[in-house]
Amino acid sequence: xxxxxxxxxxxxxxxxxxxxxxxxxxxxxxxxxxxxxxxxxxxxxxxxxxxxxxxxxxxxxxxxxxxxxxxxxxxxxxxxxxxxxxxxxxxxxxxxxxxxxxxxxxxxxxxxxxxxxxxxxxxxxxxxxxxxxxxxxxxxxxxxxxxxxxxxxxxxxxxxxxxxxxxxxxxxxxxxxxxxxxxxxxxxxxxxxxxxxxxxxxxxxxxxxxxxxxxxxxxxxxxxxxxxxxxxxxxxxxxxxxxxxxxxxxxxxxxxxxxxxxxxxxxxxxxxxxxxxxxxxxxxxxxxxxxxxxxxxxxxxxxxxxxxxxxxxxxxxxxxxxxxxxxxxxxxxxxxxxxxxxxxxxxxxxxxxxxxxxxxxxxxxxxxxxxxxxxxxxxxxxxxxxxxxxxxxxxxxxxxxxxxxxxxxxxxxxxxxxxxxxxxxxxxxxxxxxxxxxxxxxxxxxxxxxxxxxxxxxxxxxxxxxxxxxxxxxxxxxxxxxxxxxxxxxxxxxxxxxxxxxxxxxxxxxxxxxxxxxxxxxxxxxxxxxxxxxxxxxxxxxxxxxxxxxxxxxxxxxxxxxxxxxxxxxxxxxxxxxxxxxxxxxxxxxxxxxxxxxxxxxxxxxxxxxxxxxxxxxxxxxxxxxxxxxxxxxxxxxxxxxxxx
Amino acid sequence: xxxxxxxxxxxxxxxxxxxxxxxxxxxxxxxxxxxxxxxxxxxxxxxxxxxxxxxxxxxxxxxxxxxxxxxxxxxxxxxxxxxxxxxxxxxxxxxxxxxxxxxxxxxxxxxxxxxxxxxxxxxxxxxxxxxxxxxxxxxxxxxxxxxxxxxxxxxxxxxxxxxxxxxxxxxxxxxxxxxxxxxxxxxxxxxxxxxxxxxxxxxxxxxxxxxxxxxxxxxxxxxxxxxxxxxxxxxxxxxxxxxxxxxxxxxxxxxxxxx
Numbered sequence: 001x002x003x004x005x006x007x008x009x010x011x012x013x014x015x016x017x018x019x020x021x022x023x024x025x026x027x028x029x030x031x032x033x034x035x036x037x038x039x040x041x042x043x044x045x046x047x048x049x050x051x052x053x054x055x056x057x058x059x060x061x062x063x064x065x066x067x068x069x070x071x072x073x074x075x076x077x078x079x080x081x082x083x084x085x086x087x088x089x090x091x092x093x094x095x096x097x098x099x100x101x102x103x104x105x106x107x108x109x110x111x112x113x114x115x116x117x118x119x120x121x122x123x124x125x126x127x128x129x130x131x132x133x134x135x136x137x138x139x140x141x142x143x144x145x146x147x148x149x150x151x152x153x154x155x156x157x158x159x160x161x162x163x164x165x166x167x168x169x170x171x172x173x174x175x176x177x178x179x180x181x182x183x184x185x186x187x188x189x190x191x192x193x194x195x196x197x198x199x200x201x202x203x204x205x206x207x208x209x210x211x212x213x214x215x216x217x218x219x220x221x222x223x224x225x226x227x228x229x230x231x232x233x234x235x236x237x238x239x240x241x242x243x244x245x246x247x248x249x250x251x252x253x254x255x256x257x258x259x260x261x262x263x264x265x266x267x268x269x270x271x272x273x274x275x276x277x278x279x280x281x282x283x284x285x286x287x288x289x290x291x292x293x294x295x296x297x298x299x300x301x302x303x304x305x306x307x308x309x310x311x312x313x314x315x316x317x318x319x320x321x322x323x324x325x326x327x328x329x330x331x332x333x334x335x336x337x338x339x340x341x342x343x344x345x346x347x348x349x350x351x352x353x354x355x356x357x358x359x360x361x362x363x364x365x366x367x368x369x370x371x372x373x374x375x376x377x378x379x380x381x382x383x384x385x386x387x388x389x390x391x392x393x394x395x396x397x398x399x400x401x402x403x404x405x406x407x408x409x410x411x412x413x414x415x416x417x418x419x420x421x422x423x424x425x426x427x428x429x430x431x432x433x434x435x436x437x438x439x440x441x442x443x444x445x446x447x448x449x450x451x452x453x454x455x456x457x458x459x460x461x462x463x464x465x466x467x468x469x470x471x472x473x474x475x476x477x478x479x480x481x482x483x484x485x486x487x488x489x490x491x492x493x494x495x496x497x498x499x500x501x502x503x504x505x506x507x508x509x510x511x512x513x514x515x516x517x518x519x520x521x522x523x524x525x526x527x528x529x530x531x532x533x534x535x536x537x538x539x540x541x542x543x544x545x546x547x548x549x550x551x552x553x554x555x556x557x558x559x560x561x562x563x564x565x566x567x568x569x570x571x572x573x574x575x576x577x578x579x580x581x582x583x584x585x586x587x588x589x590x591x592x593x594x595x596x597x598x599x600x601x602x603x604x605x606x607x608x609x610x611x612x613x614x615x616x617x618x619x620x621x622x623x624x625x626x627x628x629x630x631x632x633x634x635x636x637x638x639x640x641x642x643x644x645x
Numbered sequence: 646x647x648x649x650x651x652x653x654x655x656x657x658x659x660x661x662x663x664x665x666x667x668x669x670x671x672x673x674x675x676x677x678x679x680x681x682x683x684x685x686x687x688x689x690x691x692x693x694x695x696x697x698x699x700x701x702x703x704x705x706x707x708x709x710x711x712x713x714x715x716x717x718x719x720x721x722x723x724x725x726x727x728x729x730x731x732x733x734x735x736x737x738x739x740x741x742x743x744x745x746x747x748x749x750x751x752x753x754x755x756x757x758x759x760x761x762x763x764x765x766x767x768x769x770x771x772x773x774x775x776x777x778x779x780x781x782x783x784x785x786x787x788x789x790x791x792x793x794x795x796x797x798x799x800x801x802x803x804x805x806x807x808x809x810x811x812x813x814x815x816x817x818x819x820x821x822x823x824x825x826x827x828x829x830x831x832x833x834x835x836x837x838x839x840x841x842x843x844x845x846x847x848x849x850x851x852x853x854x855x856x857x858x859x860x861x862x863x864x865x866x867x868x869x870x871x872x873x874x875x876x877x878x879x880x881x882x883x884x885x886x887x888x889x890x891x892x893x894x895x896x897x898x899x900x901x902x903x904x
Contacts (some may be wrong), residue, residue, distance in 0.1 A: 302729040395771050396771075398801075409827075423695075539747060539749050539751035540751060540753065542714050542747065542751060542753035543745075543747065543752070543753070544742060545712075545714060545813070546712060546714065546740060546747075546814070546818060547738040547740070547741075547744075547764070547765035547769065547813065548736070548737055548741035548765055548769040548817065549764075549765060549768060549769060550769075553768050553769075557753075557764060557768070558753055561755050562753075562755050563753070565755065
């Protein structure tokens, strides 16, 4: 009795200590006064002073060069402003644009829910007001510095041409330039005064202890952007039938301000909804449902929303629905049989035989031995795969019934999607591809990641497997793919894949490229995951063995979660790399973001040869997304660090 | 019926029904190094056996052979009537009958304490989640840390972690518990809390095999002490006999070094 009490006391003490460690964060160190900070960090020794001055000057020169390039009179930013729609969606028909807004809205709602639900898990409180206000002032100062650094604008004549004299381009005087740029001064003043207002509005204490979450910062920033659309007519555009038409008065801001406002409101509502659900104690089931929505999102948005398939109801009723029902029933019967605990080893043999038949179907298709719908081949493969893993779900009646329900749902979704994909689209575009520009970049990147993650994990597991056949196959695949340049793989798939497909199956350029990207990315992901697998200590394997977990359970519940967590930084690196590598689509002839800037815009009659602006803008778009991903991964690492030793 | 079959049948007939672990002539080598040398021993039901010996004497290797974390090369090991062989189903069966506690705890760091304990009952014993949760909470109560259920192992002290590890092993309702130096990685002030749990377990009638350096525990709780050196069992006896009147020279030398 005394023993247990002592133990309980120790435990309590331990608990109290832990609670303290979480709640009593050390006070933020009061910062040095500015003069002291400058002396300590910039001019601490004569040599360091020289370094500071020299590299400071270099940085100023670079900034000046960049600003002069961006705001030079020779820059034709109209090329970007007019072609915004082309850059983001290529030739997707204007009257169908509501479909794109539905996609953006769906993603916004899902993102909002996820962010709202996850907020509690992030222990860090975000940015302190102190830091926020000082960075606002710093931003104001940077804008002001930029205004001063930029060289004075060139003088133009009435027709807008740059005036030149003997010494080159004629420029206005420095004083004129400074007064001309009143809008920039205003922006600098607004930023700096907002910072100052925050600084003095909060007391010294509150300034340090009030935190603003990154989400809130993002929402405020995007609100400012969206509202600006109602005030200033950003971007004028017109592009129809492959021809650029100057249509004054129609601006991008005017046609998008309403959708963007609605989407901003949806996002805000979704975040609020996510938060209130979290407070109401939404369980893991809700998170699971949300994640399933994320998984389904690319498929549904692309094939259902953007593509709007034209279903042939006669065929659907006579072929597609009966096929789906048949496979649901037959597969269900097989699964019911195989999850019977009495079947034992025989079950595995049956499953392996089914797999053999499924693979044979593909071989037969390749040689053209007997005709068969692709859907039947795929469904059969799914039945065989499910049969192979069925024995893991053997158990009592209710459990087997649940497995059957999942199977029927899977078949319904699969046959529905397959039917949609086989139907022609009702959306008519002047180009071969449905959509292009940044949309295709995003679509290819998300499908690649969706497929290459499971494939990469499987390859990594196979490479560390005890079965030699898996090890050899996986190692040779990884080494072959890693030894071939990505562009070669892409070109190969774009040209050759069609030849390797069974009769009657065709594949678009984008799909072929996605497949190439998937295999390439999977090989690299596999190596990253393998690194994680090797970091798992032997004790973890022994402990899982000692409690009687099977090898598959051990891999799923113990090894993979830890291995994936360890490999987050390299995995995110690979995700970002894949996202950026989609720009190679331009090389194999698809109309992606880069192709717009590099080929399409410069060949328009109005903007003949205007390339730099578009390329700079494309850089900016890639950077914004890549940087956001990298930031998010840092937060993810911190959040998942909770369970670390 | 061949002669060897007859001897096997005879030994099995002779083995009383309450024999939990039977080892006969177990040999194991790591490369050229012989880790276990003709180990033969019988551990009865409800018996608490403490294995002592200098480091490198093969104690841990032996205990790890019993649930097949290590594979022995010669001899027989029979656990609760099931002989250890290469047959996977036998191994899985034995592992779910035998609980093991490790020197380094080996908790699953990415799971909460509760999930650590309930994982195996849910997936191996196929118990409903709610029932496993209840069992886990009562086990945490038993080891004295009911309030830590939602925490992660990394947030607990070493002693608390080891108690969670004991609860995790107990959740499978094992018939035998193996302890591989359960207190060696602990700070001195935490050893007692773990030993207390083990004593309570021994009093409840669990069959236990404990490799340890805690002489106090051996003296107080053990029914029998086995002393090993260089892969051999040197001496076996009750704690009183072992600590007060050892027969073998090597045992005397060992005891003089540590006591």
